[in-house]
Amino acid sequence: xxxxxxxxxxxxxxxxxxxxxxxxxxxxxxxxxxxxxxxxxxxxxxxxxxxxxxxxxxxxxxxxxxxxxxxxxxxxxxxxxxxxxxxxxxxxxxxxxxxxxxxxxxxxxxxxxxxxxxxxxxxxxxxxxxxxxxxxxxxx
Numbered sequence: 362x363x364x365x366x367x368x369x370x371x372x373x374x375x376x377x378x379x380x381x382x383x384x385x386x387x388x389x390x391x392x393x394x395x396x397x398x399x400x401x402x403x404x405x406x407x408x409x410x411x412x413x414x415x416x417x418x419x420x421x422x423x424x425x426x427x428x429x430x431x432x433x434x435x436x437x438x439x440x441x442x443x444x445x446x447x448x449x450x451x452x453x454x455x456x457x458x459x460x461x462x463x464x465x466x467x468x469x470x471x472x473x474x475x476x477x478x479x480x481x482x483x484x485x486x487x488x489x490x491x492x493x494x495x496x497x498x499x500x501x
Contacts, residue, residue: 362381362382362383362474362475362476363381363382363444363472363473363474363475364379364380364381364382364472364473364474364475365379365380365382365443365444365447365469365471365472365473366378366379366469366470366471366472366473366484367379367380367389367447367467367468367469367470368466368467368468368470369393369396369397369455369465369466369467370465370466370468371397371463371464371465371466371490371491372488372489372491373488373489374397374486374487374488374489374490374491375486375487375488376393376396376397376483376485376486376487377470377483377484377485377486378392378393378396378481378482378483378484379473379475379481379482379484380392380443380481380482381475381479382442382443382444382472382475383442383444384442384443384481385438385439385440385441385442385443386407386421386438386439386441386442386443386446387423387426387438387439388443388481389407389443389455389467389481390405390407390423390438390455390457391481392481392483393455393457393465393467394457395481395483396483396486397465397490397491397493398490398493399457399463399493400493403457403458403459403460403461404422404423404424404458404459405422405423405438405455405456405457405458406420406421406422406423406424406438406455406456407420407421407422407438407446407453407454407455407456407467408420408453408454408456409453409454410454411452411453411454411466414454414456414464419453420432420435421435421436421437421438421441421446422435422437422438423437423438424437425437425438426438426439426440447469448469449469449470449471449472450468450469450470451468451469452466452467452468452469453467454466454467455467461493463491463493
């Protein structure tokens with residue numbers, strides 16, 4: 362069984378993840394959020410326009426999975442296998458929480474053998490992860 366490895370980047374924080382190629386983009390989204398320490402409490406999507414996701418030619422969103430406000434050619438995140446979307450060196454923007462606009466660069470860094478594990482795996486992490494909900498008391 363094939364797996365894909367990814368580098369996830371936001372500011373000075375980065376994480377290396379490995380997932381089986383037959384996992385879907387929804388699984389990748391959850392793995393990213395778990396690695397950064399965010400709650401999955403907002404909508405998200407993957408986009409090929411790294412600077413302006415709203416002008417992407419290729420997009421995969423939770424909206425399409427839920428049947429809401431999606432482009433007609435958006436296949437959604439659930440059921441769209443990462444092995445069909447990503448190959449080594451392919452980059453997509455992961456946009457989480459359209460209000461707070463959290464943007465993570467997702468780069469497929471290679472392929473691996475997936476027999477050694479059965480779920481997403483955090484291989485490495487560096488830098489300081491962003492804080493999803495900074496403590497309001499810090500501003501007072």
